[in-house]
Amino acid sequence: MANTKTDEKLQKIAKDLLESGEVSLIIGYTKGSNPYRMRPLFITKAEEAGKLSFSSHAVQDLAVFLKKPEVKKFGKIGIIVKGCDEKAVNALIQEYQVSRDNIKIIGVECNGVIKQNLADKCETNVSESTVYDKCLICEEHIPVIYDFLAESEEPKLVLSGNVKPYSGIEKLESMSAEEKNAFWAQEFDKCIKCYACRQACPLCYCSRCIVEKNMPQWIDTNSEETGNAQWNLIRAYHLSGRCIGCGExxxxxxxxxxxxxxxxxxxxxxxxxxxYKSGLDINAKPVFGVFSESDFNDFIK
Ligand code: SF4
Ligand code: SF4
Ligand code: SF4
Known part of the structure; x- marks a missing residue:
């Protein structure tokens, strides 16, 4: 497939940054094994910039790579980010995992990404049901912060604007405690403790995860009822006030x-x-990193 104007702009930005030595590594997307796939790309040479590309199949949140030692060793890094992914970069800056001085944020306007399991079936029939739910409530089609921006030529995939934030959980909230318990018991029963959720998450970066500690053994590592619930609930609490909703x-x-x-x-x-909403303000203290006397709980006073 031919390069789009968005591709050309991304390629030029990356080429200039690598040529000038402003960054040593660029993390972006390249075309995948078929027209419905894009995959992450790491380039260190200006002549590789022509491989960069972007489309509504660029589903991955590349911010996940910023925490890797193999990436950190490059020092100054450029990263191509959609609006949701850029919030992860912000959260990492807020938590002192990434220095704003060491990162060039190459924002790309994003009009929605297509669900991977539907991608090859909906090339000519894209509708709101074919994009990820997060895109239906997206408020950051253009990233909050960027050093460079590539506008998109992709068609708008989210058209109605009818979906309200948090509407996805209304059904769950209307359940009784017993019904919620039964719902989650059934869901967590499926968990095979593969930890793919953790590996894909840009904000799960503990050097030693609680599930890998065995003195004491906080969480049963077998895939069974209690341990599965412990794992998923502890992970949820570790991400509360931090998750930026990338859906990875x-x-x-x-x-x-x-x-x-x-x-x-x-x-x-x-x-x-x-x-507080996560990942919107790099100068804000993480919500659970501070307390205020005006907080509604009084145990801290
Ligand atoms: S949430 Fe927004 S920025 Fe993220 S993929 Fe969807 S439309 Fe793009
Ligand atoms: S919840 Fe996480 S650990 Fe469990 S099956 Fe899904 S990805 Fe794997
Ligand atoms: S918990 Fe899930 S949605 Fe939230 S930042 Fe991590 S991968 Fe993204």
Whole structure:
């Protein structure tokens, strides 16, 4: 497939940055093994910039790579990000995992990404049902922060604007405690403890995850009822006030556990309690990294 104007712009930005030595590595997307796939690309030479590309199949959140030692060793890095993914970069900056001085944010306008399991079936019949749910409530089609921006030529995939944030969890919230318990017991029963959700998450970066600690053994590593619930709930709490809603955990889950329902519920509660949304302001303190006397709980006073 021919390069689009968006591709050409991304390629020029990357070439200039590598040629000038402003960055040593660019993380972006390249065309995949078929027209419905894109894959991550790492380039260190200006002459490789022509491989960069972007489309509505660029589903991966590339910010996940920023925490890797193999990437960090390059020092100054350029990264191509959609709006949702850029919030992960912001959250990593807020948590001192990435220095703003060491990163060039190459934003790309994004009009929605197509669900991978539908991608080859909907080339000529794209509708709102073929994009990921996060795109239906997206408020960052253009990233919040960028050093460079490549506008998109992709058609708008989210047309109605009828879907409201947090509407996906209304059904869950209307359930009784017993019904919620039964719902999640059934979902967590499917978990095979592969930890793909953790590996795909840009904000799961502990050098030693709690599931790998065995002195004491906090979480049963077998795939069984109690340990599965412990794992998924502890991960949800570790991500509360931090998850930026990229949806990569749910996309990675091989048994289709609706992890975004948990993430969305946590995000809603954090917003209602503290007026905080993750990844929007690199100068804000992470919501659970500070306390205020005006917080609604009084145990801290
Ligand atoms: S949430 Fe927004 S930025 Fe992210 S993939 Fe969907 S439309 Fe693009
Ligand atoms: S918990 Fe899931 S949705 Fe949230 S930042 Fe991590 S991968 Fe993205
Ligand atoms: S990706 Fe899914 S199956 Fe794997 S550990 Fe996470 S929740 Fe469990």
């Amino acid at each position: 955990c749910e996309r990675a889950c091989p048994v289709n556990i609706p992890l975004m329902l948990i993430n969305e519920k946590m995000a809603k509660d954090v917003y209602n309690m503290f007026g």
